[in-house]
Amino acid sequence: xxxxxxxxxxxxxxxxxxxxxxxxxxxxxxxxxxxxxxxxxxxxxxxxxxxxxxxxxxxxxxxxxxxxxxxxxxxxxxxxxxxxxxxxxxxxxxxxxxxxxxxxxxxxxxxxxxxxxxxxxxxxxxxxxxxxxxxxxxxxxxxxxxxxxxxxxxxxxxxxxxxxxxxxxxxxxxxxxxxxxxxxxxxxxxxxxxxxxxxxxxxxxxxxxxxxxxxxxxxxxxxxxxxxxxxxxxxxxxxxxxxxxxxxxxxxxxxxxxxxxxxxxxxxxxxxxxxxxxxxxxxxxxxxxxxxxxxxxxxxxxxxxxxxxxxxxxxxxxxxxxxxxxxxxxxxxxxxxxxxxxxxxxxxxxxxxxxxxxxxxxxxxxxxxxxxxxxxxxxxxxxxxxxxxxxxxxxxxxxxxxxxxxxxxxxxxxxxxxxxxx
RNA sequence: GUGAGCGUAGCUCAGCUGGUUAGAGCGCCGGUCUGUGGCACCGGAGGCCGGGGGUUCGAAUCACCUCGUUCACCCCA
Numbered sequence: 029x030x031x032x033x034x035x036x037x038x039x040x041x042x043x044x045x046x047x048x049x050x051x052x053x054x055x056x057x058x059x060x061x062x063x064x065x066x067x068x069x070x071x072x073x074x075x076x077x078x079x080x081x082x083x084x085x086x087x088x089x090x091x092x093x094x095x096x097x098x099x100x101x102x103x104x105x106x107x108x109x110x111x112x113x114x115x116x117x118x119x120x121x122x123x124x125x126x127x128x129x130x131x132x133x134x135x136x137x138x139x140x141x142x143x144x145x146x147x148x149x150x151x152x153x154x155x156x157x158x159x160x161x162x163x164x165x166x167x168x169x170x171x172x173x174x175x176x177x178x179x180x181x182x183x184x185x186x187x188x189x190x191x192x193x194x195x196x197x198x199x200x201x202x203x204x205x206x207x208x209x210x211x212x213x214x215x216x217x218x219x220x221x222x223x224x225x226x227x228x229x230x231x232x233x234x235x236x237x238x239x240x241x242x243x244x245x246x247x248x249x250x251x252x253x254x255x256x257x258x259x260x261x262x263x264x265x266x267x268x269x270x271x272x273x274x275x276x277x278x279x280x281x282x283x284x285x286x287x288x289x290x291x292x293x294x295x296x297x298x299x300x301x302x303x304x305x306x307x308x309x310x311x312x313x314x315x316x317x318x319x320x321x322x323x324x325x326x327x328x329x330x331x332x333x334x335x336x337x338x339x340x341x342x343x344x345x346x347x348x349x350x351x352x353x354x355x356x357x358x359x360x361x362x363x364x365x366x367x368x369x370x371x372x373x374x375x376x377x378x379x380x381x382x383x384x385x386x387x388x389x390x391x392x393x394x395x396x397x398x399x400x401x402x403x404x405x406x407x408x409x410x411x412x413x414x415x416x417x418x419x420x421x422x423x424x425x426x427x428x429x430x431x432x433x434x435x436x437x438x439x440x441x442x443x444x445x446x447x448x449x450x
Numbered sequence: 451g452u453g454a455g456c457g458u459a460g461c462u463c464a465g466c467u468g469g470u471u472a473g474a475g476c477g478c479c480g481g482u483c484u485g486u487g488g489c490a491c492c493g494g495a496g497g498c499c500g501g502g503g504g505u506u507c508g509a510a511u512c513a514c515c516u517c518g519u520u521c522a523c524c525c526c527a
Contacts, residue, residue: 143451393486
């Protein structure tokens with residue numbers, strides 16, 4: 029077929045659906061503001077190394093999922109596959125970290141070159157929040173609470189919150205070594221994939237769903253027995269704070285997260301009904317990232333949530349059946365060309381007065397026009413034909429009661445406003 | 451990147467083991483009602499049957515290739 033289609037793994041959001049997106053975006057804006065986070069907008073593409081250096085080689089994102097291209101100046105650029113690295117880059121570039129704590133949120137499209145399936149696209153949308161400069165567990169708890177609250181407001185689905193601690197620079201190396209040793213002892217039973225990962229990113233083997241891997245993982249050393257006192261205390265405190273807000277996470281040692289920059293707290297929120305891609309939200313603490321990017325040592329926590337998946341988990345909302353057009357309060361109906369001409373300035377005056385009003389310029393039959401007006405949720409129709417025009421009047425019909433009345437054009441706006449106020 | 455299922459009107463789908471001009475429901479447009487809505491009845495527009503070459507007298511239908519899509523693996527939002 030020669031018909032043009034949206035690129036693979038992308039989709040159009042049509043007027044019939046965009047209402048839901050708009051509502052979700054407003055909810056995100058409103059909730060983040062309530063939690064004290066200000067919006068940050070970064071470019072949709074960055075220098076490739078912004079992602080490679082932060083997300084880390086050996087991760088799927090960097091190794092095979094990035095939309096990378098060379099610009100006309102010969103620079104390597106990449107469409108953002110996530111928001112944390114660009115946000116950190118922007119914070120550093122504009123010296124935002126001199127005034128801590130810094131709390132920012134974002135929303136928008138991200139790009140990953142993957143085979144599409146349920147809940148996974150090449151262009152998808154995320155919102156998320158980052159809190160820089162707070163080492164204490166309150167920040168972890170706040171970020172998690174923010175995510176849970178947004179989900180609670182938007183969906184009725186049961187959401188599971190899994191949480192884990194990955195330790196810090198002090199304790200993670202020992203744990204990592206123990207894991208590597210264990211995996212090497214069992215290397216023969218590991219999947220090919222995991223064996224390869226053993227040298228590059230061993231902790232992620234713990235995440236594997238491969239059955240034979242699972243057996244090895246089950247007997248692997250657990251993080252909690254390797255955490256240093258500070259990390260242990262932090263982890264306990266985060267959970268206690270969550271509990272005080274009525275949030276009870278499940279401790280899940282399998283959560284290690286795919287990206288290199290996480291330290292201490294990592295978490296995931298998942299929901300049913302999403303197929304196998306059931307992660308709604310993921311995040312954690314990344315105390316080392318800013319320093320690794322050349323900035324001042326700055327603790328940070330963040331989360332990212334997939335908006336498509338959130339909408340999926342929320343299920344279909346009641347259809348507004350307005351054909352994807354915004355609700356019109358007042359419909360202007362012209363019966364002929366002269367009437368239409370006289371209605372234009374009146375329509376404009378209504379709009380300037382803050383009333384959503386529309387007119388069917390096709391001048392089709394009255395009954396069709398009125399029917400369409402009703403479908404768009406109009407409460408009042410203002411009808412004008414040569415009869416009315418000659419007398420300087422309009423017929424005003426209340427579309428709920430069907431009652432009709434002649435009104436002087438001079439009093440029209442006042443009359444209609446009164447009707448709408450009822 | 452791998453595997454499986456599916457591609458017929460705007461949407462949801464019929465079209466049996468290949469047989470002339472391709473169907474329904476919903477939606478859309480129009481009429482019955484020279485100027486007044488949601489009902490009813492009648493009519494109409496809209497399809498390179500995803501694309502390509504094959505087999506055949508003949509393909510929407512069969513085999514192959516390709517593209518797209520869906521789901522799963524991998525991994526993640």
